[in-house]
Amino acid sequence: MDFLDLAASRFSVRKYRADKLEREKLDKILKAAELAPTGMNFQPFHLIVAQSDDALKKIAKAANIYGAPTAIIVCADCNKAWKRPCDSKQITDIDASIVTDHMMLEATDLGLGSLWVCLFDPEVLREEFNIPENLVPVNILALGYTDWTLRPKKRVNIGELCEFV
Numbered sequence: 001m002d003f004l005d006l007a008a009s010r011f012s013v014r015k016y017r018a019d020k021l022e023r024e025k026l027d028k029i030l031k032a033a034e035l036a037p038t039g040m041n042f043q044p045f046h047l048i049v050a051q052s053d054d055a056l057k058k059i060a061k062a063a064n065i066y067g068a069p070t071a072i073i074v075c076a077d078c079n080k081a082w083k084r085p086c087d088s089k090q091i092t093d094i095d096a097s098i099v100t101d102h103m104m105l106e107a108t109d110l111g112l113g114s115l116w117v118c119l120f121d122p123e124v125l126r127e128e129f130n131i132p133e134n135l136v137p138v139n140i141l142a143l144g145y146t147d148w149t150l151r152p153k154k155r156v157n158i159g160e161l162c163e164f165v
Contacts, residue, residue, distance in 0.1 A: 006109055013113030014066040016144035020051065021070050025110045029072075029143065032106035038095040039082030045099050046135050048073040058128035059140065063120030068142035071117075073125060074100050075135040096138035103141055113146030 001009075026049070033047060050059055050071045065071045076092030083090050100116060107114045117140040125137045 001109060006105060010104060010108040010114070012115050013068075013142070013144075013146045013148050014115060015146070015148035016066060016068045016113060016142070017147045018067070018069060019145050021112070021143060025107075025112065026070065026143075028110060029103045029106050029112075032102040033099045036095075036099040036102040038098065039091045042080050042082050042095075044077040044080035044082070044092055045096050046075040046077055047099075048075065048129055048131075055129075059125070061128060062122075062124035063117050063140055065117060065140060065142040066115060068115065068144040070143040072103065072141040072143065073129065073131075073137055074139050074141060075131060076138050077135055079134045092136060093138055100139055100141055103143075107143055111145075112143055113148070115142040116140075117142055 030047070030049070033045070034043075038044060050056055050073065051069065056065070056069075056071065059065055059071050059073070074096050076096045078090065078092055081090045081092040081095060104114045104116065120137070120140055122137045125131060131137065
């Protein structure tokens with residue numbers, strides 16, 4: 001699929017079928033995470049892939065994943081992230097976001113739906129999954145076969161969002 005067609009076809013899914021993801025598709029999504037560019041290629045992320053009923057119930061204590069049969073908790077590893085030399089800004093959130101975006105687009109290319117979840121309680125996730133202090137939960141990526149037909153609203157024209165100087 002052409003990249004712009006792929007990007008246009010991706011939308012936030014808030015209703016999923018119960019079908020489990022095939023391992024081959026999940027492996028491709030995780031490969032997309034591996035290939036995602038990160039600062040200095042340090043790959044400062046850790047993914048917690050939740051598919052069991054027990055793991056999904058733990059996530060449900062912290063966030064709504066709308067019945068997705070798979071959820072990936074995307075964590076940034078503060079011990080591995082690159083820091084910008086001029087001000088020591090650590091780019092963990094940026095790297096985790098790039099990784100998440102790559103997984104979302106691969107899921108779309110595989111015919112799956114996804115939802116980037118930022119409304120969650122990180123302390124609940126820490127407790128439920130024994131997440132160490134150096135790992136910061138940045139987002140949850142819900143994945144599955146969509147059972148929702150709502151499509152995104154029309155986008156604002158790029159001419160209104162940028163300027164040429």
